[in-house]
Amino acid sequence: MVKSPITGGGVRLRINGSEHLLQIEPRVTLLDALREYVHLNGTKKGCDQGQCGACTVHVDGRRVLACLTLASQVEGLAITTIEGLAVNGSLHPVQEAFIRHDAFQCGYCTSGQIMSAVGCIDEGRTESDTTVREYMSGNLCRCGAYPHIVAAVRDAAQAMDSGEGRSR
């Protein structure tokens, strides 16, 4: 078995506020780094080619697809995954709204939907159902929870707007 090259000194990732030094090859995606090396499995692999949105995470506050991002590209940046959204055991308003509106069934797209929803709200794209539908369309849901996702996003946006919620 031939040894493969790894990045000199490894890749240093800041995930949910914690530093991780990973001995991984340059080709490892952020998604595989999270799931296979850091064992943060909340970020899902639905297609591994940027088509489904299940792997959506935040990098420096913006929603990105972890499967289309190399881990080494985001060294030193603040990475937030679904595991980092709840603070001190208290759910983020979007997480609460997803439960309240039953905005998921099987739950596999849910991490990505929620990370995308937080991004959508941060971007201010919640003024109407139509806007939310458009800006949440990068996240597929085969169970068909879409109407409830829209309701949850608008509800959470309102809660956060009225000061009940908190930003990320």
Place this chain on the structure above:
Amino acid sequence: MAVPNSESLKSNGTYLGRRIARSDGVAKVTGRADYALEHDLAGTVHAVIVESTVPSGRIGNIDLAAARTMPGVLRILTHADALPLKSCPMVPAGSVMESFLPLQDDRIRYNGQPIALVVADSFDHATEAAGRVRIDYKTELAVADIDDPTATLIDVPGAPSSGLARGDAKGALAAAAVRMDVVYTTPREYSCPMEPLGAIAAWGNDGGLTVWMPSQWAEGARRAFSDWFAIPMNKVRVVSPFVGGGFGVKVTAHADSLLAAMAAREMRRPVKLALSRPQNFTGNGLRPAIRQKLTLGASEDGKLQVLIHENTSETSVDDDYVEGGAATARVMYAVPNLSSTQKLVRVSSFTPSWKRAPGEAIGAYALESAMDELAYKLKLDPIELRLRNYASQDPESAKPWSSRRLREAYEAGARAFGWERRSPEPRSMRDGRELIGWGMAGGAFPNVHTPGEARVTIAADGSIEVASSGADIGGGTYTILAQTAADALGVPFEQVRVRLGDTSLPRAPVAGVSQIANLLTGAVDKTARAAREELLTLASSHAGSPFKAKRVNDFTIKDGKIAPTDGSAEAVMISELMRMVGRDRIEVTRNTMPAEKASSEAEQRDAYDSFKYMGPPSSTHATYAWCAQFVEVRVDEDYGTVRVRRMVGAFDCGRLYNPKLAESQWKGGMIMGMGEALLEAIHIDRRYARITNNNLADYVVPVNADVPDIEVISVGEPDFHASALGGKTVGEIGVVGAAAAIANAVFHATGKRVRDLPITMEKLM
């Protein structure tokens, strides 16, 4: 007309029947739900499948030299040295489970067939090496699809919907005043659950195999591994606590989990095999392309005299998979004369498997489109035509319906939709450049029953554990079983913990055919009542009990407190009583096998590991769920683009155990039906019989922006012929009729009848 509000039904308990949020909700929104491929085992290595790139022929030379020298490669398995496997006859070959076993011979059956397996120390290394396996083929002619000129029609002797008939279809057709025959075609469609298939497999030193895999039927998968590797059932454990969508493709184990287990055995360490999204298209989860010819004969006043359903569908090289389309036609209307026939076309494909509402979804599309066409021919309102042919009993068996609130569904749906404002002429409603179309359709889905087991444990602290190997594929099994146990025992919902999806737990049948909610609520209710009885026996007879009452019936349990019903003593917490009588637990296991079979282990095995016991829940009544769906579409006249503007579905699914969750499933089904109507189709490169759109960008499923407001209405009442606790099937009925309602709306908008799904813009221009 009074439509019952499902939440106000008298049969509802403190929890059952109520809108309770999912008990696994927090786990799912925080990323903590442990899906099968997220089980981290020390020393796990990764396997990646090499697929054939030709559709038919023999494998020639396999050159592994380049692949073997790649970093991290540990082993490459091919048919030359892979472990010989035994076949698994648990269900008839082709009836949802393929007979194909990977790496057993040099024969190529389809493009995308697994022909080698690369095992490496990381996913990336295995993927790269898999790309460097060089294979020579001796190719043979392939049959690309149902329309391939070289394809031949074959009969299916003994197939479920083969040659069924009532009355004299031929004679009735000759005598009918109005006749119509139409052909509807539908393409290959994919289940596409968001969680891809895959498995982690590990063999223990005792020769036992554990497989973590997403499964709608862990017990069935266990049986498959037991058969394939010729090891006893008790040496196999399948773990599947959460399933990221199934829709049929995860009903049985397929080549991916089998290859993981083969490799793990070879490597003597855990192997993880995660199918890529493209491999999910080229290996599993296919509804075949289907051609349905419907011939209707009716009287001038719209009474159906005859219905002839001729179905042709694709199957694989190896198996006779039947996607019968006539199931709905046989029960929907009071048609005295009916025949249905089934033919197959063998194509160079893997064996199809179930996709949500197999048979019913596609059958209802054809039937309910044809009824719409007949309504126009007779100048009748589509609902009126349906009411004139309303079946007051099962036309197939002549048994009474256990419940059929389809008339109520038509009425409630029509009212909510505003159907009376519809102008019947096609192209008569518009809004600027947009043509408006209003369409409707009905649907049916049978109730089936299979026995199941459950275990209920009352712990010393008064908490309750419910355990079953059954699956929660998103329908809400975790939640409704907690509701069931909480009601049966009289404890708070939050006090009940449910464990599912693990064959080390009591056995359960498949979460398919929409049966699992009804079966397991029944099994858990029975078991929890037995546990309650045992608890109250202690309360009434144990020396340590503080109570004087001597009969179990003299007690009530409410909010987790036991008290004599006559108020003669203070209530005592369950945990207190457990302490007083010196018990650290009460554990009860029950099953819902017929009493005369319950003691036979062989019968039990058949019940949980095959389809032998799957059948109608009632011998005296015909039991179905029913629906009526209403759709508004907007069609851009210039571009032919169709947008669904709103949908209304009215459902008779009996008693709803949790309306919040049932509504989610109905809406999800309707959205899947929208995909079938407007978006989804597999495209095949006929030169190579290869699927070209093997990914989620090119195989187009509905996205958020495609989906409008959807209103769902329950018109059901408890039906105790259908299930122990009065529910009927919920999970699949939403998809039944949705595509027809959309297609009918498109006709109403445009005056153009497209009989080939999906209805894409070029077909309307």
